[in-house]
Amino acid sequence: MRPPLAPKQLEFIANSTAKWNFAHGSVRSGKTIGTLFRFMQAVNDCPDSDIYMIGHTSKTIYRNVIKLLFEDPTLMVFRPFCSWSGGNKNELTFRDKKIHALGAKDEGAVGLIQGLTASLVYCDEMTLYPQSVIEMINSRLSRSHSMGFAAMNPSHPSHIIKQWIDLGLAGDKNYYSLHFNVEDNPFLDADYINMLRNSSSGIFYKRNYLGQWCLASGSIFDFFDRSVYVKPRPPKNAEYWIAGCDVGVTNNFACVLIGVSTGKYDQAGVCRWVEDEYVWDSVKQERQKTMSEYADAVQKFIEPYNVKQLYIDPSAAAFKVELRKRGISCVDANNDVVEGINFTTSEMKKGNLFVCQNCPNTIREIESYVWDPKKAEKGEDAPLKKDDHCLDAMRYAVYTHKVASYDYQEHNKRQQDYWNNRFGPRGDFR
Numbered sequence: 165m166r167p168p169l170a171p172k173q174l175e176f177i178a179n180s181t182a183k184w185n186f187a188h189g190s191v192r193s194g195k196t197i198g199t200l201f202r203f204m205q206a207v208n209d210c211p212d213s214d215i216y217m218i219g220h221t222s223k224t225i226y227r228n229v230i231k232l233l234f235e236d237p238t239l240m241v242f243r244p245f246c247s248w249s250g251g252n253k254n255e256l257t258f259r260d261k262k263i264h265a266l267g268a269k270d271e272g273a274v275g276l277i278q279g280l281t282a283s284l285v286y287c288d289e290m291t292l293y294p295q296s297v298i299e300m301i302n303s304r305l306s307r308s309h310s311m312g313f314a315a316m317n318p319s320h321p322s323h324i325i326k327q328w329i330d331l332g333l334a335g336d337k338n339y340y341s342l343h344f345n346v347e348d349n350p351f352l353d354a355d356y357i358n359m360l361r362n363s364s365s366g367i368f369y370k371r372n373y374l375g376q377w378c379l380a381s382g383s384i385f386d387f388f389d390r391s392v393y394v395k396p397r398p399p400k401n402a403e404y405w406i407a408g409c410d411v412g413v414t415n416n417f418a419c420v421l422i423g424v425s426t427g428k429y430d431q432a433g434v435c436r437w438v439e440d441e442y443v444w445d446s447v448k449q450e451r452q453k454t455m456s457e458y459a460d461a462v463q464k465f466i467e468p469y470n471v472k473q474l475y476i477d478p479s480a481a482a483f484k485v486e487l488r489k490r491g492i493s494c495v496d497a498n499n500d501v502v503e504g505i506n507f508t509t510s511e512m513k514k515g516n517l518f519v520c521q522n523c524p525n526t527i528r529e530i531e532s533y534v535w536d537p538k539k540a541e542k543g544e545d546a547p548l549k550k551d552d553h554c555l556d557a558m559r560y561a562v563y564t565h566k567v568a569s570y571d572y573q574e575h576n577k578r579q580q581d582y583w584n585n586r587f588g589p590r591g592d593f594r
């Protein structure tokens with residue numbers, strides 16, 4: 165039997181008849197499944213094929229949403245009537261309807277959306293789109309039967325979608341919204357909810373766990389306690405190291421070295437630690453170094469270690485050339501600042517990231533890292549750009565480097581099966 169929809173999802177499906185219908189709130193609360201179910205009903209009833217599904221990028225709309233139509237048991241009622249053409253086409257077919265998939269952040273998104281007339285749109289993670297794109301999508305819903313369905317996590321309180329939600333709550337019939345909490349999803353188990361609660365902090369906790377629209381303000385690592393997160397020495401044997409580099413020409417230059425343990429050998433999960441730092445403060449030293457001197461310094465700094473990859477400031481093209489001349493393998497870091505901070509703080513809170521005591525600059529920067537109040541007033545989430553070089557270097561490496569995930573239960577099971585097949589059953593494998 166098809167798994168039932170949660171009461172909150174049913175409430176959304178029954179009441180979302182406005183021009184814009186927003187499901188907003190906590191992560192994993194069932195927003196996407198609920199809105200998608202409702203959207204597919206609307207597709208079925210739509211008289212034409214001017215239907216669009218929009219995601220942060222065209223890849224994420226497939227991965228986060230369209231794929232659910234083929235894989236999620238709750239949506240299996242639609243599955244026999246759906247087919248997907250990827251590649252350049254990016255088109256979902258549902259019965260006789262063609263649904264075009266677009267990415268709001270893709271290059272040319274504004275141009276693409278500008279020219280179309282839409283009867284139906286589905287927008288996933290809509291708070292991540294640039295405001296110009298949101299306004300453009302809104303202006304395309306120009307038919308009398310045009311409707312939009314959107315799922316999102318909250319952002320700052322002056323966001324245009326929050327303004328529309330407030331208009332709807334004040335009686336404007338064009339906007340319907342429903343707030344989802346983690347507790348509204350009865351299909352999550354209690355351990356998973358605890359993990360969600362304990363792994364986020366500050367605004368990420370308020371927005372992603374509590375589902376509140378709030379300003380980015382105050383300390384970013386508000387949970388940071390030296391007695392927990394600062395270690396006198398590396399907590400384990402590293403399997404390998406990675407490094408991150410923030411290249412400042414007129415101000416500090418920073419490189420941090422991070423030890424990584426995948427958990428494969430001690431079966432204790434991923435662990436990383438900032439093991440050492442190299443900082444050149446050109447104001448204090450009263451001298452700037454050249455790119456070539458910085459590259460020499462980094463080479464000397466990482467030479468004793470088995471550094472798998474060096475992640476560098478994507479804007480530092482000249483520095484990259486100097487490193488490559490020295491045979492040092494380096495790649496551009498992912499510089500998605502807010503997502504990177506979210507990931508780094510969450511890894512630290514989960515106990516997967518520590519700092520060693522001999523990194524005083526990194527520790528000081530973590531303790532003084534705050535959201536920029538002026539940018540927050542303008543509705544922008546950004547950290548205060550001050551005293552953040554080691555932190556940027558740490559974020560580049562931690563956020564960009566994907567540590568191989570290692571499932572030790574699966575590993576033990578394989579060992580046990582091997583043992584049983586070879587020598588016959590003999591209790592637990594040890």
Ligand SMILES: Nc1ncnc2c1ncn2[C@@H]1O[C@H](COP(=O)(O)OP(=O)(O)OP(=O)(O)O)[C@@H](O)[C@H]1O
Nearest residue numbers: 167168169170190191192193194195196197238351
């Ligand atoms: N009706 C349902 N029956 C069974 N499982 C469900 C149902 N609704 C949601 N889930 C499960 O709950 C999880 C979260 O659902 P969903 O992706 O819709 O949440 P979300 O609010 O969009 O999350 P995010 O904010 O992370 O995008 C999924 O793993 C999904 O399979």
Ligand SMILES: [Mg+2]
Nearest residue numbers: 195196197315
């Ligand atoms: Mg979702």
